[in-house]
Amino acid sequence: MKLLKSLIVTSVITISLLVANTVQAAPSNVDAKIQAKMLKLGLVASKIEDAPVKGLKQIYTNRGVFYMSEDTQFFIAGRLFDTDDNMTNLTETALSSLRIDGMKEFKDSMIVFPAKNEKAQITVFTDTTCGYCRKLHAQIDDYNDLGITVNYLAFPRGGLNSRSFEDISAVWCSKDQKQAMTDAKAGSKVAKALCSAPIAGHYNLGQAAGVTGTPAIMFEDGTMILGYKPPSELAQILELN
Known part of the structure; x- marks a missing residue:
């Protein structure tokens, strides 16, 4: 027994x-x-x-x-x-800890668009077909110019058995991931490729972290905001100005 x-x-x-x-x-x-x-x-x-x-x-x-x-x-x-503590959201505090651990775990599998004069980093759950994900990426140079490094994690909105999973996997499995990301966000087809990229791990982290849509932006302290933010607004949120 x-x-x-x-x-x-x-x-x-x-x-x-x-x-x-x-x-x-x-x-x-x-x-x-x-x-x-x-x-x-x-x-x-x-x-x-x-x-x-x-x-x-x-x-x-x-x-x-x-x-x-x-x-x-x-x-x-x-x-x-x-x-008794200014209505502190204790659940969000717990989720922040989970997100920080997740960002550490998947640090080496992110697609990174670094800022030359980095002031802050954001980690974005993204999908190649999401309209606001495409809008965010179209302004990637603007984020970088403001000192914001953008780290991408994959979040195929259709789930792990979907076309969006195949599409975003192709980006992560490309020899030039950054160019593939840019091409895919511009609507170009990225050739399918097989690799060991942990797309499922990214997706599972997103679901555990409270992602309900893309883009979802995590800050270094584990807080998360859902949805697109223009570069200037995001810089204000990050108190970079």
Whole structure:
């Protein structure tokens, strides 16, 4: 019976490796129960920790951050705010940590358009067919001139079994990724190619990080804004002026 229980726990941990972050230590009995309950809900728990509210667990999953009572009876999908700390969004704070870890993990697989006199970096979840993604990229020189380095992560809006996945994979698998990105955003066809680019990993990170559309822009501190921002407006947000 002990052996069977150990195999079940090991299987749950193995499944959790599909998302950006993983549980580093063997889960407690409470964590194992929560992982199993989350799987029944169609969610993969990658990290479980005590929530700011006593009796609740904060759960990082492939679809964002959720909360569950330690006995697994109650599940909470929503934002948690601290009313004694200027209504601090504690869920967003948790997501910021997840995003920072994700940016570190996929740093070497980003397509980077660097600023010569860098003042800040942004990491953008992008899709080649998204109109505002194309608008952002058409102004890439303007962002760079303002000192903003643009790092791209892939987020095929159609999912992992879609034409958009194939299209964006072709960009990442091109010998000249930056030119392929520019060509694709201009509407040109990029030749298909096979490689080991972690497009699925980028996409899974985006879903876990709260991306609901493209472009989605992450800052170095892990905060994220959804949608296109013109270069001058983004520079103001980043307090570069």
